[in-house]
Amino acid sequence: MTAAPVRLTARALLLDMDGTLVNSDAVVERCFSRWAERNGLDPAEVLAVAHGRQGHATMALLLPDRPAELNLADNERILAEERADTEGVVPVPGAAAFLASLTGLPHALVTSADLPLARIRMTAAGLPMPSVLVTAESVGASKPDPEGFLKGAADLGFAPADCLAFEDSGAGIAAAKAAGVRVVGVGPRALPHHPDAHADTLTTVTVTAAPDGLLTVTVG
Template sequence: MTTPSITVRGLLLDMDGTLVNSDAVVARIWRGWAAEKGLDPDEVLRVAHGRQGHLTMATVLPGRPMEVNYAENRALLAKETADTDGIVPVPGAPAFLAAVRDLPHALVTSASPGLATARMAAAGLRMPQLRVTSEDVSASKPDPEGFLKGAAELGFPAAECAVFEDSAAGIAAGLAAGMPVIGVGPRAPEHRPTLHVPDLEHLRLEPLADGRVRLTATAAGAA
């Protein structure tokens, strides 16, 4: 967190924790799963943020057959998709998405297409036209594949795209992709993003004449 602003051409947006506050649902689903397995719910939640479910299971239950993780994750994913109680937009997200409507941007999420659609709709947020979901990659965050694919879809080099993320896995993925990372929310600072804002109300977005976008953290904030 050494620069007050970032200037880029493309914007790559995580969903959960960055645009959508889904913490209540994530906690309900994963605490329940952890209790069934006799695991520490806090530790499971720490691992779960920003990752595909089967990788969370593989991390906290090492050595368990992956086919079991895949099967259990399908069941949990169905529960998560159906459970939208308590889902709200992150402060500033509606105005931010309105501000970037005509700028190059993409959603890059570890969620499935169905889960992403359900949560964006529950939060009342516009779904970006370009999306990279769990079905579009072979490796989940913290692997940089999703962000690199998003940059390629936008048509820009990785270094000319900014990642918006909240989780350890997501921030690590963005940095591994060679991209500046704007950390959003309370979980982000400890993972050393390039820039940090408490929410999207604390980010100023300035389209420049050459087509680039300047992103600046502010005290009061405005998208």
């Protein structure tokens, strides 16, 4: 039996990038598998927690006794590798039409990527960059800390409770929930983390705006 569509209302949308708008899994897997091997770790265990976090936060989680300066140095190395590697970077199905439907509506990108990487990946996927951006440089703490989503809501001029986040990872969903933002989970990684609604891809998501600006997001 097909599930009935889920409808949520919001005043603004907060959009993760990797795994939500852009499928960059191939690059992440290549770069973090190399890092895992350099540090004597199982690549599968690293990749199980790498999605959604800034690189140094992943490293701190996996190697808690490692000096922070080494994690930050490795983070810069991985970012450089990721910026140079766009092979396999493609839009999540439905992402282009979804972003086009948000033209003129309040929305922000809230990503753990830094600004150069975000621009490279959105361009590689052929997607337009939202005008309001919260990137790694914008925050002092990585997802699952809520800072990015709190900043995104504030930059758009709305309370977190009036926003709706789109996320694919456990870290991202936890960050949104901690900020008091409801979440539409996108893709298979999101489903185990109990988002408020779930879409296999963005092809099943529509957004309509009422004259008063209230957004209705239909999933399914």
